[in-house]
Amino acid sequence: MLGLMQSQQLLISSLIDFAERHHGEGEIVSRRVEGDIHRCTYRDIAKRSRKVANALAGLHLAFGDRVATLAWNGYRHLELYFGVSGSGQVLHTLNPRLHPDQVVWIANHSEDQVLCFDMTFLPIVKAVHARCTTIKHYIALCDADQLPADTGIPGLQSYEAWIAKQPESFTWPEFDENSASSMCYTSGTTGNPKAALYSHRSTILHAWAGAMPDALNMSARDSVLPVVPMFHVNAWGLPYSAAMTGAKMVFPGPAMDGKSIYDLIENEKVTFAAGVPTVWQMLLGHMQQGSLRFSTLKRTVIGGSACPPAMITSFNDLYGVEVLHAWGMTEMSPLGTVCTLKNKHAGMDSTQKMAVRMKQGRGIYGVDMKIVDESGAELPWDGKAFGDLLVKGPWVIKEYYKGEGGSPLVNGWFPTGDVATIDPDGYMQITDRSKDVIKSGGEWISSIDVENIAMAHPAVAMAACVGMKHPKWDERPIVVVVKKPGAEVSRQELLAFFDGKTAKWQIPDDVVFVDAIPLGATGKMQKTKLRETLKDYQLPTL
Numbered sequence: 175m176l177g178l179m180q181s182q183q184l185l186i187s188s189l190i191d192f193a194e195r196h197h198g199e200g201e202i203v204s205r206r207v208e209g210d211i212h213r214c215t216y217r218d219i220a221k222r223s224r225k226v227a228n229a230l231a232g233l234h235l236a237f238g239d240r241v242a243t244l245a246w247n248g249y250r251h252l253e254l255y256f257g258v259s260g261s262g263q264v265l266h267t268l269n270p271r272l273h274p275d276q277v278v279w280i281a282n283h284s285e286d287q288v289l290c291f292d293m294t295f296l297p298i299v300k301a302v303h304a305r306c307t308t309i310k311h312y313i314a315l316c317d318a319d320q321l322p323a324d325t326g327i328p329g330l331q332s333y334e335a336w337i338a339k340q341p342e343s344f345t346w347p348e349f350d351e352n353s354a355s356s357m358c359y360t361s362g363t364t365g366n367p368k369a370a371l372y373s374h375r376s377t378i379l380h381a382w383a384g385a386m387p388d389a390l391n392m393s394a395r396d397s398v399l400p401v402v403p404m405f406h407v408n409a410w411g412l413p414y415s416a417a418m419t420g421a422k423m424v425f426p427g428p429a430m431d432g433k434s435i436y437d438l439i440e441n442e443k444v445t446f447a448a449g450v451p452t453v454w455q456m457l458l459g460h461m462q463q464g465s466l467r468f469s470t471l472k473r474t475v476i477g478g479s480a481c482p483p484a485m486i487t488s489f490n491d492l493y494g495v496e497v498l499h500a501w502g503m504t505e506m507s508p509l510g511t512v513c514t515l516k517n518k519h520a521g522m523d524s525t526q527k528m529a530v531r532m533k534q535g536r537g538i539y540g541v542d543m544k545i546v547d548e549s550g551a552e553l554p555w556d557g558k559a560f561g562d563l564l565v566k567g568p569w570v571i572k573e574y575y576k577g578e579g580g581s582p583l584v585n586g587w588f589p590t591g592d593v594a595t596i597d598p599d600g601y602m603q604i605t606d607r608s609k610d611v612i613k614s615g616g617e618w619i620s621s622i623d624v625e626n627i628a629m630a631h632p633a634v635a636m637a638a639c640v641g642m643k644h645p646k647w648d649e650r651p652i653v654v655v656v657k658k659p660g661a662e663v664s665r666q667e668l669l670a671f672f673d674g675k676t677a678k679w680q681i682p683d684d685v686v687f688v689d690a691i692p693l694g695a696t697g698k699m700q701k702t703k704l705r706e707t708l709k710d711y712q713l714p715t716l
């Protein structure tokens with residue numbers, strides 16, 4: 175017997191309809207490429223998304239055609255999120271930090287038909303357009319009078335002119351919720367980039383689960399600052415969760431430096447911010463230099479790479495901001511786990527709580543996970559056994575776009591490429607990416623553990639631990655360190671800092687000081703590049 179409830183497709187257009195009707199006055203604030211602060215409301219975004227839909231209809235695209243963006247976080251990008259997906263086209267958020275050759279490769283692979291770009295990226299578009307074989311329409315996200323005369327880009331028009339002449343009314347089409355809504359290529363640390371193709375259903379379910387109290391805890395009382403880019407896994411779904419809850423949105427545009435982010439947090443009374451550790455490092459540096467305080471910020475979700483415990487402590491102890499350590503990946507839309515405490519932790523002291531908080535967190539409803547050994551047998555949730563982490567759920571990838579790389583699933587589970595432990599309370603902790611794990615004398619050393627200890631030293635701004643070939647032990651860890659400006663620490667002092675904090679054989683053999691550690695397009699340390707720069711490095715003979 176079937177249930178007798180209404181059947182309604184879960185479509186992205188319903189989010190902006192809801193936000194317009196129930197939170198029409200809700201604010202959307204953007205720092206623009208133009209440099210100023212722009213203010214509008216969900217009502218404006220809704221109207222302009224419908225104008226986008228009408229403008230797209232005029233381009234006579236097919237259902238499911240890809241519309242690409244090369245854009246910062248801002249209101250126009252948000253309008254494209256709703257306008258493109260809502261019309262039945264697929265929003266393809268290109269990552270502007272990639273090399274132009276990769277942008278060309280990806281745009282051709284996804285067969286983008288339209289490219290909407292911020293003026294910051296005009297030089298990239300000029301450099302690549304002749305090689306992007308499928309793009310027929312170029313739209314610059316600016317006013318008509320800001321469009322330079324001779325760009326050489328065929329048919330280029332300004333976004334504002336493109337939508338100005340369009341009517342504000344548009345009836346969003348109804349279609350199967352399993353239709354593709356947006357796509358995002360993985361960074362391609364191994365082989366060519368591959369795309370995760372999200373559906374309307376997966377996006378809505380992910381946004382719903384992401385907004386829940388034990389996940390990101392979003393509400394109409396929040397002012398949300400996604401520093402995580404809208405071109406990387408849909409800014410962790412925040413634009414959708416915000417529309418679903420009516421939260422105020424604050425977009426940083428291109429300005430990610432500590433001062434710009436701090437000013438935005440204070441001026442816009444931001445309560446919740448999201449970003450990767452490298453960005454928060456800049457913010458904390460700015461706070462410390464100016465002895466600043468936050469007056470409204472309550473919590474921040476940090477993920478994308480392991481959040482050093484020292485960062486969690488700084489936010490919590492110095493600034494009274496709760497850190498939600500989170501883990502996920504492009505293939506998971508991206509949320510997998512978020513670290514929030516349970517009832518049983520309430521009475522614990524701060525050291526005990528910290529031991530929980532530094533883990534990557536508990537699975538949220540919708541994501542099932544397990545750890546397995548080399549034979550694929552499931553390992554116990556005892557907080558000690560570590561193995562390959564596998565996940566499944568309605569917003570986890572089934573296969574990559576165009577079937578690239580074959581079927582990634584193992585008996586219905588997606589192997590994440592991460593190695594982890596899970597404790598009896600369900601808290602997962604990433605030990606490493608499987609390719610970064612250091613194998614020393616038949617034992618494994620977690621590069622994340624080594625980095626976390628190094629990062630706790632007051633003179634260390636950034637630390638990367640890599641394994642170096644060793645004649646006896648197979649590999650030994652070394653730690654590559656960037657010092658904080660004006661701070662000093664010697665090799666011996668830093669190595670001594672590890673004493674008592676980890677087993678002796680897990681202490682790195684050497685410290686290499688560098689000016690900068692290479693970061694990838696999503697702000698993560700690029701260990702492959704780092705290893706290349708260290709190819710002539712010799713381990714000290716101990």
Ligand code: ADP
Nearest residue numbers: 360361477478479480500501502503504604607
């Ligand atoms: P890509 O897979 O293309 O590098 P993603 O952003 O999808 O880009 O990266 C996902 C990976 O990032 C995860 O598999 C994991 O290795 C790492 N990661 C994400 N969040 C965390 C975290 N909180 N702690 C440790 N590693 C993390």
